[in-house]
Amino acid sequence: IVRDGHDVRFLTTPANPHSAMEKLMWVDKFFPFVGSRNVILANDKPMVKGDVFIDDKPDHLEKYSVEWPNALVMTIEYPYNAHLKSNKNIVFTDRHDRTVAAWNLIYNNILIKSNQ
Numbered sequence: 001i002v003r004d005g006h007d008v009r010f011l012t013t014p015a016n017p018h019s020a021m022e023k024l025m026w027v028d029k030f031f032p033f034v035g036s037r038n039v040i041l042a043n044d045k046p047m048v049k050g051d052v053f054i055d056d057k058p059d060h061l062e063k064y065s066v067e068w069p070n071a072l073v074m075t076i077e078y079p080y081n082a083h084l085k086s087n088k089n090i091v092f093t094d095r096h097d098r099t100v101a102a103w104n105l106i107y108n109n110i111l112i113k114s115n116q
Contacts, residue, residue: 010039065089072113076102
């Protein structure tokens with residue numbers, strides 16, 4: 001799907017077959033403009049190249065920023081990933097703004113990257 005000139009895909013690691021279906025349903029509910037047909041299920045996220053990578057898991061963030069140094073890697077800060085704030089290749093948003101404000105900041109960073 002193309003949104004504002006961007007090809008949007010969800011890349012997720014399901015814990016089990018049941019959680020895979022739940023994730024697909026979650027995308028359809030909260031991101032209908034993307035839809036479950038644009039979800040990639042993968043255990044090794046850095047194997048999928050993208051211009052923008054948004055995740056919360058420290059391991060995924062670190063590996064993706066190393067594998068694809070030109071990608072914009074972003075996350076919402078949580079206590080378990082805050083230690084990565086010193087990594088200049090990862091853009092953080094405040095975990096207290098986990099809803100609209102955080103997603104607006106993420107979207108604005110995507111716009112800045114796409115205009116570079």
